[in-house]
Amino acid sequence: xxxxxxxxxxxxxxxxxxxxxxxxxxxxxxxxxxxxxxxxxxxxxxxxxxxxxxxxxxxxxxxxxxxxxxxxxxxxxxxxxxxxxxxxxxxxxxxxxxxxxxxxxxxxxxxxxxxxxxxxxxxxxxxxxxxxxxxxxxxxxxxxxxxxxxxxxxxxxxxxxxxxxxxxxxxxxxxxxxxxxxxxxxxxxxxxxxxxxxxxxxxxxxx
Amino acid sequence: xxxxxxxxxxxxxxxxxxxxxxxxxxxxxxxxxxxxxxxxxxxxxxxxxxxxxxxxxxxxxxxxxxxxxxxxxxxxxxxxxxxxxxxxxxxxxxxxxxxxxxxxxxxxxxxxxxxxxxxxxxxxxxxxxxxxxxxxxxxxxxxxxxxxxxxxxxxxxxxxxxxxxxxxxxxxxxxxxxxxxxxxxxxxxxxxxxxxxxxxxxxxxxx
Numbered sequence: 283x284x285x286x287x288x289x290x291x292x293x294x295x296x297x298x299x300x301x302x303x304x305x306x307x308x309x310x311x312x313x314x315x316x317x318x319x320x321x322x323x324x325x326x327x328x329x330x331x332x333x334x335x336x337x338x339x340x341x342x343x344x345x346x347x348x349x350x351x352x353x354x355x356x357x358x359x360x361x362x363x364x365x366x367x368x369x370x371x372x373x374x375x376x377x378x379x380x381x382x383x384x385x386x387x388x389x390x391x392x393x394x395x396x397x398x399x400x401x402x403x404x405x406x407x408x409x410x411x412x413x414x415x416x417x418x419x420x421x422x423x424x425x426x427x428x429x430x431x432x433x434x435x436x437x438x439x440x441x442x443x444x445x446x447x448x449x450x451x452x453x454x455x456x457x458x459x460x461x462x463x464x465x466x467x468x469x470x471x472x473x474x475x476x477x478x479x480x481x482x483x484x485x486x487x488x489x
Numbered sequence: 490x491x492x493x494x495x496x497x498x499x500x501x502x503x504x505x506x507x508x509x510x511x512x513x514x515x516x517x518x519x520x521x522x523x524x525x526x527x528x529x530x531x532x533x534x535x536x537x538x539x540x541x542x543x544x545x546x547x548x549x550x551x552x553x554x555x556x557x558x559x560x561x562x563x564x565x566x567x568x569x570x571x572x573x574x575x576x577x578x579x580x581x582x583x584x585x586x587x588x589x590x591x592x593x594x595x596x597x598x599x600x601x602x603x604x605x606x607x608x609x610x611x612x613x614x615x616x617x618x619x620x621x622x623x624x625x626x627x628x629x630x631x632x633x634x635x636x637x638x639x640x641x642x643x644x645x646x647x648x649x650x651x652x653x654x655x656x657x658x659x660x661x662x663x664x665x666x667x668x669x670x671x672x673x674x675x676x677x678x679x680x681x682x683x684x685x686x687x688x689x690x691x692x693x694x695x696x
Contacts, residue, residue, distance in 0.1 A: 322615060324531070379693060404614050408529060415671065422667070429692070438692050445664065445683040446692055452663025453656040460629070460655045464622065476652040484690040485636070485645050485653055486586060 296345050307345045309335040311359055314352050319398025323353060323409045354413055357406045360399050361417040365424065367392045378432025383478035385428075386454050390470040393462035400463050422447045453477060503552050514552045516542040518566055521559050526605025530560060530616045557617075564613045564620040567606050572631065574599045585639025590685035592635075593661050597677040600669035607670050629654045660684060 298304045313335035317326045328349055332342050346352040371388035372381050393399060406414040426447035432438035457477055461468035505511045520542035524533045535556055539549050553559040578595035579588050600606060613621040633654035639645035664684055668675035 401614070404611060407608070407611055408615075418663075418666070432692075436694055439694050442683075442687070442692050445668075445680050446687050448663050448667045449660040449684050449687060452659035452661070452666075454659070455663065456625075456655050456659025457652065459625070459659075461652075473652050476649075477656050480649070480653050480656060480688070480691070482691045482693045484688055485639075485649050486689045487643055487646050 296347075298345065303344075306335075306337060306341055309337060310342060310345060310352065311356060314356050315360075315396075315398055315402065318353060318356065318402050318405070322401070323349075323405050328352075350410075353406075354410050357403060357410060357413040357417065360396075360402060361413075361420065363396075364389065364392065364399070364421065368424070378428065378435060378437035379478060379482045381428055381432070382450065382481060383474050386457065386477055387470055387474040389454055390458055390462050390473060393458040394466050394470070397463050397466075400459060418451065422451050425450050450481065453481075503554075505552065510551075513542075513544060513548055516544060517549060517552060517559065518563060521563050522567075522603075522605055522609065525560060525563065525609050525612070529608070530556075530612050535559075560613075561617050561620055564610060564617060564624065567603075567609060568620075568624040568627065570603075571596065571599065571606070571628065575631070585635065585642060585644035586685060586689045588635055588639070589657065589688060590681050592632075593664065593684055594677055594681040596661055597665055597669050597680060600665040601673050601677070604670050604673075607666060625658065629658050632657050657688065660688075 298307050310331060313331045313333075314326075316334055317330045321330070326349065328342055329339070331352065332339050335341075342352075346355065367388045368385040371384040373384065376384065403414065403417060406417070422444070426444055429438060429442055429447060433440050433442065454477075457473055461470065461473050505514045517538060520538045520540075521533075523541055524537045528537065533556065535546070535549055538559065539546050542548075549559075553562065574595045575592040578591040580591065583591065610621065610624060613624070629651070633651055636645060636649055636654060640647050640649065661684075664680055668677065668680050
């Protein structure tokens with residue numbers, strides 16, 4: 283298990299200062315995504331990462347102290363990427379429910395294009411439990427904030443909050459597992475539509 | 490990763506034939522739950538399991554061939570336990586939505602009492618991927634069957650199916666993670682009520 287340094291102690295001196303440095307760091311992160319995604323944390327190696335990245339071993343240590351540290355950075359970057367992808371999918375003046383449908387559709391596409399995200403984030407439960415928990419707590423928090431906006435605009439029931447946010451997150455994660463990772467031929471528009479209809483008005487018959 | 494034997498090849502000769510044998514096997518399974526839940530698959534050991542169970546090492550090999558095999562049996566038993574707990578919670582002549590609420594409430598209690606279930610089933614994604622996938626596919630299948638009953642009885646919209654089943658499963662899994670594993674002081678009755686209200690009639694405002 284990764285020994286945790288607090289956010290304040292996180293090394294910031296190792297951030298690249300030049301465009302070239304940023305490109306090299308990004309190459310290492312992309313290579314680590316492939317290496318951890320394919321081999322899992324224990325069998326992945328720094329040599330494997332630099333080999334995939336086509337960089338010298340020294341470059342790795344310019345930006346990361348250890349395999350643990352690049353794994354932690356990667357979980358953070360994947361978590362940020364999920365967040366950014368959902369944010370990009372939102373359209374100004376969308377209804378709150380359209381926003382949830384857009385966010386789910388964007389996530390399903392993202393998960394289909396980055397299937398390794400499940401394996402890496404799920405492995406964080408064992409390798410770096412704090413990052414795992416933070417990823418889901420932050421994601422649920424953002425959904426709850428979107429729901430609060432929807433309550434304010436009058437789109438959503440005023441009595442919803444944390445339970446509904448966690449329920450929506452779970453729904454999205456498992457729809458991604460089923461329809462992006464395990465069954466990548468699914469019609470994501472139709473999956474998002476059906477899930478959104480359930481979210482909007484439920485599954486009770488309209489007798 | 491566990492080398493898979495097909496269901497037909499699964500050793501059935503090692504099933505206990507006496508009550509005493511069944512008790513010993515159950516002791517080993519319970520001890521394995523604690524051992525894998527605490528230490529994770531890689532650090533868990535057969536010695537650790539028999540030590541916890543208070544049985545001789547030979548007893549282990551009477552019922553299981555290896556650490557892999559007891560892990561696979563355990564995932565299967567936990568999966569069956571989740572299924573049975575949900576089934577027990579169902580009341581004859583309940584509405585389809587009440588059935589979903591009962592199933593969720595039962596799962597939240599079960600997860601609170603058996604927090605290690607998350608760690609063990611989640612670790613199966615890496616140690617025994619086929620069992621992991623089967624657990625979720627079977628669980629979703631059962632939810633879909635309950636939904637089909639609800640459609641037949643007229644409780645539920647006729648156009649729901651697999652997408653909604655996976656969405657409900659994801660909702661339940663993440664509500665358990667948040668309100669049974671990470672925040673065990675939650676009011677499960679209230680969590681189940683809120684999640685069920687969302688499932689029944691959605692989160693759109695009733696303007």
